Amino acid sequence: MFKKKSLILSMAMSSLLVAAACSNDAATDAHDQDENNATNDAVEVELEPVTYHYFNAGAAGKDLNTNETYIGKMLEEKTGVNFKVEHLVGDINQRTGVMIASGDYPDVIVPDAAIDALLDAGAFIPLNDLLEEHGPNLLEAYGDYLHMFTHDDGNIYYIPFGATVNEFQPNPNIDQGAFWIQRGILKEYGFPEINTLDEYLDIITRYAKENPEIDGMRTIPFTGLTYDWRFFAFTNVPNHLAGYPNDGGVMVDMDTHEASVYADSEYAKRWLKALNELNAEGLLDQEMFVMNYDEYLEKLSSGRVLGFFDYGWQFGTASNALRDAGNPDREYMALPVVFDEGIKDQYIDPPAFTGNRGVGITVNAENPERIIQFWDELIKEDNQRLVMWGIEGEHYNVDENGRFYQTEEQIEIVNNQNFRDEFGMTTFEWSWPRINGTFSDGNAVEARRQPEVAFASYNDDDKEYLEAYGISTFAELFSEPDERPWYPAWSANIEQGSPQQIFEERADEILRRHYARIVLADPADFDKEWDDFVQAYRSLDVDAYENFFTEVVQARVRGEW
Template identity: 65%
Template sequence: MFKKKSLLLLIFVSLFMFLVACGGDDDASSGTDNGSDSSSDDSGSEDMSNDPITYHYFVGASGDDIHTNETTIGGMLEDETGVNFQMEYLVGDLMEKLGVMVAGGQYPDVVVPDHGIEMMMDAEAFIPLNDLLEEHGQNILAMYSDYLDRITMPDGNIYYLPFGPTINEYVPNPNIDQGAFWIQRGVLKDAGFPEINTLDEYLALIKDYADENPEIDGMNTVPFTGLTYDTSFFTFSNTPNHLAGYPNDGSVQIDMDTHEASVYADSDATKAYLKALNELNNDGYLDQEMFVMNNDDFLAKISSGRVLGFFGYGWQWGTARTSLEEAGNPDQEFMALPVVLEEGIKDQYLDPPSFTQNRGAGITVSAENPERIIQYWDELIQEDMQKLVMWGEEGVHYSVDEDGRFYRTAEQVELSADQDVRKDLGMTVFEWNWPRLNGSFSDGNAVESRRQPEVAKETYRDSDREYLEAYNIDTFSGLFSQPEERPWYPAWSANVEQGSDVALFATRAEELQKRYYPQIVLSDPASFDAEWDKFVNEYRSLDVDTYEEFFTNTVEARLDGDWQYR
C-alpha cells in the first residue's frame, strides 16, 4: 500500500492560496451534469446512462483550454458516451499548482500531473482503476495487455494510465524528434556536404562558416547556442551523455554488459564538452545569452535564421522549425547530426522501443461516476478512433493504396499540417495526454502518421531531397545508428519516492550543475580546471552511491520483469 506522506511541506508551499483551494472551482466542479441526474447506484450495469455530463480534465503542460465537444472527435465521443471534458492546461509552476490541489483536497476529475505524479500518488489523490477497467474498459485492457504488470503498483492496483503502449510492431521515426546536434543546412552546403562525426569536426565547420559570414540577413551570426532555462536545463546537462554514445536514460548511463548505472555529471565526457564550450566562448563563438535566455527567447533566436548550431531535442523547437520553413529559405533550416566525442563511438541518439510508466492520466477522488470516464477512454482507445486521432478522415486527410498502406498526397500533407484543421478535428487535443497507442495498427500501418515512411517521403520538398541525396539517405534518420536493445529503457522513468535520498540527491545535483556549469563554461580558460575541480568536489560530497545503486537495482528489477521497483 502506498504510504500516506505528511502534507505539511505542501501546505507551507501553498499556504497563501489554501483558502481559495479549499473553496473549489464552481465552474469546473466534479461531474457537472448540465441539469441531469447522472448519479447511479448500479455503476456496473451494462446500460450505463448516457445523460450529458462534463468533467474537468487538467493537464500539467502548456496548451489551449477547450471543451472536447468543440472538436469533431470529441463530439463523436460525446454522442456515444454523453461525456464532455473541460480541458485545462498548466499556467505557471506545475508543482505549486499540484501542491494547491493536494493541500485543499480538491481536484479536477482527471489529472495528468506530468513529473508531479509522485506528489499525487503520495497524497492518495487517484482512485484504483482495476474494477472499473474490468467492468467498463475491456478495450483498454486489451491494448495495454503487455504492460499491465508495469502499471500495477505494489499494492496490486492500477492508479493511472500512461500514454503510448507499443502494440504490434515498433515503428521508428523516419525523422529526428529526439536529441541531436543540429546544424544550419547552408553550412553543410557551403562546405560541400562533408561527413561530420565528431564534436571537433562539427564545431570547426561552424567556426569556419561564422568567420566567413559574421552577419546573416543583417544580424550578427550566432555560431552556437543551447537551451538551459529552468526545467529545460536537462537538455544542456544531457548532452555529454549523447556525445559518449548513450541514449537518454536520464542522469545515469547503463553499462550494456554489467547493467550497472553510473552518473556522468562529472565524467570525462562532460569535462570535455564543457572544455569545448569554454574554448568557443573564449574565441567569441558561443552565444552570450545562452545561460540567461528563457525558452521563448531560445525559440525566437532559432527562428531568426542566424543560428548555425545547437544541441536540442526535436520536440522542443517545433514552432521554430515551422517558422523557418515558412520564411522560405531552406538553407537556413536545420539538419540533425549524430555527433560523438571521438571516432569509434557508436551513436545512440535514436530511442529504442520504450514505455514511460511514471507519467499518465489518473481519475481523482473528487470525480463522481468515474465509470463514465473509463467508458469514454475505452471508446477512444479503439483502433478506429485512434486512426481518426492520428491520421484524420480517410479520403480527406489520408488515402489508402491497393495494398492497404496509408499515405498522403501533397494536398493531404498540407491539410493535415494546418493547425486550425487539426484543432477542429480534435487531433491536437487527443494525440497526447490521453490513453493512446503507439507502434502499428493490426493492418500494419503506423499508429502515428509521422512514422509512416510513405508519409515522411511525401512531406519532403525538393530542398529536403537535395540534402538527402547529398548524404545518400532516404530519410533524415538515415545518418543515425539503429538503437541497441535496452529492455529497461528509459531508466529515468523509475518511481523515485518524494523526499527519499535518491530524490534529494537529484535535486541537489541539479542545483550544483545549474550553478557550476555556466560558471565553468564562461570562466577564463586558465581557470577552467580549478572551476571544474570545485564542482567535482561538491558533487562527490553528495550521496552518489545511493543514487547509482537505486538505478542499478531498477534496471536489474526490470530485466527480471519487475517494473515497479521502488
C-alpha cells in the same frame, strides 16, 4: 485485493467472452463483427449526457469542451460523455497543493510532476475493477505493460500514455536529441560526412569566420538551451556524445547493467572543454546561460545560429518559422555526432514505455465507469486512426498494398493548427490513453512516423540534401537503437522527499552554478573550475544514487518493474 495475475486472468477470460460473442452474433444475426466491436458490445454504455472536469497539469493548451471538436462530439454520441478540459496556469505544486488541502479535486487529473503528491494524498481511485468490467480495449492495449504501473498494493491508479502495440516505429525524422547544423553550411563545403564533435565544430567555426554576419546580423556559431527545467538539453550532451541514449542522469553499461553518473565524468569534462575553447575564441553565444526559452527560440528563428544541440520536439516553432521564411539553406539538419570514430550513436530512442506518468480518476468523480467507457472507446483502432490520421479519403489515402499515405495537400491540411484544434487532434493526441507503434494492418499509429508521409512532406530543397547523403529520410543518418529493456531509466518512481529526489535537486543546483563558470572561464582557469565542481558534486551521495538506478535497471532486466 486486486493482483496482477488476477488482471491478466481477467484479460484472458475477456478474450474468450469476445470470441463467444462474435460466434453467437454470426449465428443469430448472420453477419460478422470484428473483435473490437464485439468486445465493446459486451460492455453496457450509458448514454445519458454527462460532463466531467478534466484537468491537465502536464501541458499548456486551450481550455475547451471535448464535444466542441469533431472527434469529441463523435465520442460523446457513442458514450454520452463530454469533458471540460482545463490546462495548468501557474505553478503546478501550488495548484495541486490547494487541491490536496481542500480535498476538492477535478474529476480527472493529468498530474505530471505532482503525481506522487496526489497519490500520497489518496486523490486517485483504484481502476482495477473498472478496467475489468468496462475497459476490455484498454486491457488489450496495455496488456504487456500492466505490471509496469501496478503499484505495490496491487492497484492501478492511473493510465499512462503511449502503450506500444504491434511493431515499434521510429520517427523517419529526428524529434529527439541531435547536433543540429544550418544545412546551407553543408552545401557550402560539398556535403561532407560529419561524425565527430571535432568535425562538427570545425566546419561551424570555419563558416563563422568566413561569414561573421548573416542577413546583417552578427553570426552566432553555437548556442544551447539552459533555461529552467529544459537545462537537461545541455547537461545530457556528454552522454549522447559517448554513444548512450537519454536514460536521465546516468548511463547504463550494456553488459553489467550498472548505472553511473556522467555529470563529472571525463565525457562531461571533454564536452565542457570544447565549449570553453569556443568561448575563448568568441564563437560561443554569450547569452547561452542567461536567455530564456522564448529568447532561445527567437535566436534559432532568426537564421543566424549555425549550430546547437537540442531535442527536436523542443524547437518546432523555430523550425516552422525558418521554413515559412523561405530560405531553405537556413533550416537545420540533425547530425548523429559522437566524440570519436567507432562510437555507435544512440540518439534514436529504443522502444520505451514511461509508466510513472499518466491520467487518473479522482475520488470526487461520480460514476467513474463512464470515464473508463469513454477511454475504452477512444483507444479502439478506428478512433486512434481518427486522432492520428483523420478521415480516409479526406486527410489520408490507402494504396493498393494497404499502406496509408498523404498528398502534399492533405499534409498541409492536417498540419494546420486550426484544423487540428477543430478536428480534435490537438486535444486527443496526448494526455489521454493512447497507443504507439503500428496498427494491426502494419501502418504507423502516428502519421509522422510513416515513411511514405515523411517523404511526401519533403520539398525539392529537402530532397537536395537527402540525395546528397544518399538517404530517403533524415533519420537514416542515425544508427538504429540497441535494445534496452529497462529504458528509460529516468522513469523510475522517485518520490518527493526521497534521497534520490533530494540528490537530483541538489545536483541540478551544482551543475547550474558550476557548468556556466567552467565554460566561461579563462582557459588557464579551466582545470581549477572543473576541480571545484567535482568537489562540490562529490559532496553528494553519488554512490547511493548510482546504486538506486543500478537496482532499478537490473530489476527491469529481470522483468520486475
